[in-house]
Amino acid sequence: MKKKAIEKIPFIGLKRISRKKDVEFVGVTATMEIAGEAHLFLEVYRNKRSEKEAPVVRIVLTEKDFGTWFVGRGEWSRGKIMGTTWDSHNLIWSEDDERIRKSDGFIARENVLNSKEDLKRIKEFCNGYRRSHLAQWEDEHWWEYIDERQRYICGEEQERRRSRIYARRQQALKERADNTPELPEDRILEYADRVIFREKHYLYYKKHGVRVRIACSKCGGVTERRWKPGISFESQFEQMVEEPREGSFGNCPMCGARGEWKPQGKMKDSYSKKAHVFLGQKYKKTGMVFRYIELEKKYLLGLLCEGKEKVMKNACEEVSGIEIARTYFEEGREPQTDFHKHDSFLGKDFWDDCNLYGMANITIWPAPILEETYEAMQGTLLQYSAMREYEMAEDAYINPTVYAAQYIKMPQIEMLTKLGLIKVVRRILKYSTGIVASEYGKRVDTFLGIRKEHIRQLIRYQGEESILDVMKLEKRLGQHWTDEQIEKLAEIGVETGEWTEVLKYMGIQKVLNLIGKYAGVEYGTGCCGAESRLRDVARTYFDYLNMRKALEYDMSNTIYQAPKDLNREHQKMVTEYNREKANLQLKEVNLKYPLIGKNYRRLRRKFCYEDENFCIRPARDAGEIVMEGRILHHCVGGDDYLRKHNDDITTILFLRTRKEPDVPYITVEIGTRNLELIQWYGANDKKTDKENMDRWLNAYVTRLKCGQIGEAEETEERILLRA
Ligand SMILES: [Zn+2]
Known part of the structure; x- marks a missing residue:
């Protein structure tokens, strides 16, 4: 415009x-x-x-x-x-x-x-x-x-923009491909056969009496030899081989190559092994490209039908490779991975700058890295990444693209690797960077959030997770612990949140000593049983301390800190804690439904009644209804009943025997205004003594309706006496 x-x-x-x-x-x-x-x-x-x-x-x-x-x-x-x-x-x-x-x-x-x-x-x-x-x-x-x-x-315009972006991506893809060095295929295949497939050859065999027919996967030759020495004169001139045995190794009588004996019958016409390898190459001036190559070694055996029998005709083996992904690392750019795809419609292979979706997604797994990768790193942005040190220190294959990407984001992993904190690096590579205290930390202690004086100890443990976590806790809680204390803490491995509380009233050494004493085992034995015993006891002890604290005991009291019998005191705390929790619930319920208590006097006047066997009265407060429900295991303590009683819609009444007026027996719900009997239940939602109770309750309700119950019949004093 x-x-x-x-x-x-x-x-x-x-x-x-x-x-x-x-x-x-x-x-x-x-x-x-x-x-x-x-x-x-x-x-x-x-x-x-x-x-x-x-x-x-x-x-x-x-x-x-x-x-x-x-x-x-x-x-x-x-x-x-x-x-x-x-x-x-x-x-x-x-x-x-x-x-x-x-x-x-x-x-x-x-x-x-x-x-x-x-x-x-x-x-x-x-x-x-x-x-x-x-x-x-x-x-x-x-x-x-x-x-x-x-x-x-x-x-x-949108369409134009889309196609512009597409063209730009294709251009960039082509530009990357044009700048990617050639793949030294011969070298890779040679390496693959020598190192990865370890020049594995097979000697296929089939015995016929004293003779054996042999096909060699290395030289492709087929021959027949005698394996059992004969007694005839002629047999002395026949060439002999050792007796072939499946799975053991022998030498090819034709080319001398060493191979594994494999019976003809166990070999299908082809058999292959797959593996992967990485090759890193310099890309442009200071960049790197990691090529991810899938390798395959295929063994083939040619069979010919001679009459009823299948006879080995030739054998061969071949190593092939195909590059399936490449990841580019460049200064100031996000890593970019291109994938090798196959267009089955056009029957063509091509490179693309994004992965496939879903199941067909190409995954880049850890794999061996070709040695020349590290030479190629000289002068690139990965020169000081310490990737080689990391690969050597790890006991499994690594994925160099993951390492490189993380190194670019977080160059400190070079320092960690060089110090031998391999387990820390592994953790950072595996599940991101949650253990990093300060992304900008230049030193190990500031980077990981631990005390400087413990760096050596951490290195001794190669950055062991449990040790590092304790060190981070120490720093966070502003504590100063000895190496020995740290090791013990790592061994019992208690949740970090619990320490925060306990250390407010007890010293760390005392806690450690007590746990050791209660467990009855030594720290640092390296024995699995002792370790899990310490962990269990620690958990019980912390549980005990936390409950006692929650029950508002004075935790500076050494008797509470160090009970003689931990298990018994723990059990006691559990009981007390549960009771306290229950009481708390009753208090809460009374606060929530205050009118039940307030209306008690009025309702009592209206509903209280007794004869020679039973007495009936309304609930004193919401808590009493909850308790009734709990003791009789029915649902009357539920919110719905409480609300209706509280709102004066229905009234919950307790029917009990004259002999035991304090023991819950039957719970009754009656409409407050219309005086209709809504329902009644005994223990476990059952109709206890149904016939009798129905009769009693019907009579009671009739009396209520006729106004025969209430103030006129009973005096305030009498009821008060009973209640
Ligand atoms: Zn051979």
């Missing part, structure tokens, strides 16, 4: 305002040529005499572009004439509140074009295209022609 040029062009102006009452805005159009390109101008004026000179907006379209100039504000917008939705009341110049919905017809009356000429101009410029489903509005919705054109331009 040539904005400056467009702004300079004088306004078309509104010749005359519309006299129609509803008209708010009038559009005027013109076509113009700017810098050799056709432009459509649409100016929208307020339908007021005073605003005929300057429009609210000037919308400009070319074949491939458009823009809206808000004349008053002097701003340009890329917004489409109808906004983001196909809702015409969002016309770009509309000042209506977005929440007000007007009918399409109304909007058409509010926003009109100045003349038929204007409509024709718009239609012509926008190629007369419009959506068919709005056909009934036809030309009254003239802005839709423009909207459609604008949407078309946007889509086209």
